[in-house]
Amino acid sequence: MSGGKVLIVDDEKNIRRTLSMVLEGEDYDVLQAQTAEEGLRLLEGRQFDVVLLDVQLPGINGLEMLRRIRESDNEVDVIMMSGHASLANAVEATRLGAFDFFEKPLDRERVLLTLRNCLARRNLALRVQELQDKGGIFEMIGESSAMKQLRREIEKVGPTKGRVLITGESGVGKELVARAVHAISERSSRAFVKVNCAAIPAELIESELFGHERGSFSGATQRKRGKFEIADQGTIFLDEIGDMSLSAQAKVLRILQNGEMSRVGSERPLSVDVRVIAATNKDLQSAVQAQTFRDDLFYRLNVVPIYVPPLRERLADVPLLLNAFLSELSKEYGNRKKDITQEVVEALTNYNWPGNIRELRNLCERLIIMGADPIGLGDLPEYITPSREASSEHMSAIPAGSMSLRDFRHATERSYIESTLRAYGWNVSKTSEVLGVERTNLHKKIKKYDIDRDDTT
Known part of the structure; x- marks a missing residue:
C-alpha cells in the first residue's frame, strides 16, 4: 500500500471498523487493537507511522498508553480520540506529545487531513535525518531546484584544484558551501582554516594571514605562524574578502601566483600549498571598477564562481530547514522537540527572509525558548504574520x-x-x-x- 501504517486502538468495534474502511480506502495499511495492552504488544513487534488512540479504554487508559509509548522512545505519532473530551485531557495529551486530539463523532475529512499533515511532517523529519546522516555536501539541507543545482556545482568543483569564489547575501550559508567543497576534495583530511576578513582590523590582517616575526611591531613578543602556514596542504577560506585591505590583497595575489609568502618583519620567502576559497556578499566587479579591489586578484580568485541563492528564492526548503533547526536546537537546549502547527509552517514559507537562513535559525531558537507547544501563529513575530486588523478590514470590505x-x-x-x-x-x-x-x-x-x-x- 502507498499510505502510511496506522494502528487504531479503540474498544468500540464500530469505530475501529469505520476508521479502517475509510483509511484502507485511502491506501493506508491499518491494524486494530481493542485495548491499550494489545496495542502496546503490537507496537513492540511492528513499526507504525501513526496511532489513533481512544482516551477511554478498559484497563490501561489512552493517556497512560501514550505516556508508555513516549517512555519507550518509540517515535510513532499519536492522535488522541475521545467521545467525552475535556480540556484537561487535551492539555495532558498535548503535554505528552500527541500530534492532535479528535472529538467524537469523528469528522472524516478532518481525520484524513490530519493524517496527511502528520505523515508529511514525519517524512520531512526522516528526509532531514537522511540528509544530515550523509554529511559533507548533504549537510546543506534543501530539495529545491536551486539547492540541487548548487550541489551539482559543488560535486563538480570539489575534487578539483580550482579556486572558488562564493557569492551571495549575508546569512545564506557561504561557509557551509566552502566546507562542502573542502569535504569532497583531495585535501579533506587536511586543515580547513577560516578567516573572517571583515572581523580583523586592517592593521592586523597581514599578521593574521601571513604571521609575523618577533619584534616586527609593537606587541610582537614572539614569532607567530599565519593562517596560510596553518592551512598548508589544506584549504583556507577567506570569508568577506571584499573587506580586505589593498596591501593584504597584494600578498594574497603573490601566494596565488607562485605559492610564496613571507611573515611580517621578514623578507625570507616561505612556500605554501593551499587551496583558496573566497566568499563575499559584495559586488567585487564594482569594487574593481572603484579601485578598492585588485582586478588581478579578482580574476585569480574567480576561477569557479558559485552563487548561493537567498532563502526567498528557495522557499520550498523552509519546512525542511525548520524541522532540522528545531530538532538541532531542542537537543542543544535539552528539550523535547516542540510540535508546530501547519499554519506556522505556511506563514514561514510565505515570508521573504531578508536575513536568510541565519534569520530562520535565530527564529527557531527563539521559538524553542519562548514558544508554546505546539508552536502557533501567536508565537511568531508580528512582522511575519499578517495583521489580524488588516485581514478583518479586508474581509469587512466584502458585503455580506x-x-x-x-x-x-x-x-x-x-x-x-x-x-x-x-x-x-x-x-x-x-x-x-x-x-x-x-x-x-x-x-x-x-x-x-x-x-x-x-x-x-
Whole structure:
C-alpha cells in the first residue's frame, strides 16, 4: 500500500471498523487493537507511522498508553480520540506529545487531513535525518531546484584544484558551501582554516594571514605562524574578502601566483600549498571598477564562481530547514522537540527572509525558548504574520451575502495566485514552488481563472 501504517486502538468495534474502511480506502495499511495492552504488544513487534488512540479504554487508559509509548522512545505519532473530551485531557495529551486530539463523532475529512499533515511532517523529519546522516555536501539541507543545482556545482568543483569564489547575501550559508567543497576534495583530511576578513582590523590582517616575526611591531613578543602556514596542504577560506585591505590583497595575489609568502618583519620567502576559497556578499566587479579591489586578484580568485541563492528564492526548503533547526536546537537546549502547527509552517514559507537562513535559525531558537507547544501563529513575530486588523478590514470590505462561499474561495485563490505571479516576475516554475503546487497544476489554475499577464500590468 502507498499510505502510511496506522494502528487504531479503540474498544468500540464500530469505530475501529469505520476508521479502517475509510483509511484502507485511502491506501493506508491499518491494524486494530481493542485495548491499550494489545496495542502496546503490537507496537513492540511492528513499526507504525501513526496511532489513533481512544482516551477511554478498559484497563490501561489512552493517556497512560501514550505516556508508555513516549517512555519507550518509540517515535510513532499519536492522535488522541475521545467521545467525552475535556480540556484537561487535551492539555495532558498535548503535554505528552500527541500530534492532535479528535472529538467524537469523528469528522472524516478532518481525520484524513490530519493524517496527511502528520505523515508529511514525519517524512520531512526522516528526509532531514537522511540528509544530515550523509554529511559533507548533504549537510546543506534543501530539495529545491536551486539547492540541487548548487550541489551539482559543488560535486563538480570539489575534487578539483580550482579556486572558488562564493557569492551571495549575508546569512545564506557561504561557509557551509566552502566546507562542502573542502569535504569532497583531495585535501579533506587536511586543515580547513577560516578567516573572517571583515572581523580583523586592517592593521592586523597581514599578521593574521601571513604571521609575523618577533619584534616586527609593537606587541610582537614572539614569532607567530599565519593562517596560510596553518592551512598548508589544506584549504583556507577567506570569508568577506571584499573587506580586505589593498596591501593584504597584494600578498594574497603573490601566494596565488607562485605559492610564496613571507611573515611580517621578514623578507625570507616561505612556500605554501593551499587551496583558496573566497566568499563575499559584495559586488567585487564594482569594487574593481572603484579601485578598492585588485582586478588581478579578482580574476585569480574567480576561477569557479558559485552563487548561493537567498532563502526567498528557495522557499520550498523552509519546512525542511525548520524541522532540522528545531530538532538541532531542542537537543542543544535539552528539550523535547516542540510540535508546530501547519499554519506556522505556511506563514514561514510565505515570508521573504531578508536575513536568510541565519534569520530562520535565530527564529527557531527563539521559538524553542519562548514558544508554546505546539508552536502557533501567536508565537511568531508580528512582522511575519499578517495583521489580524488588516485581514478583518479586508474581509469587512466584502458585503455580506454578496457571493457564495464557493465564489469567495475562487476569488481569493485567483487573487493570491495573481499577486504571487507578479511578485516573482511571472516565473511559473518559481511561483509553483512557492505555492507548493505542481507546475502543471498551476498552469491549469491560470487557465481556469483566465489570469492574463497583460491584465495585471
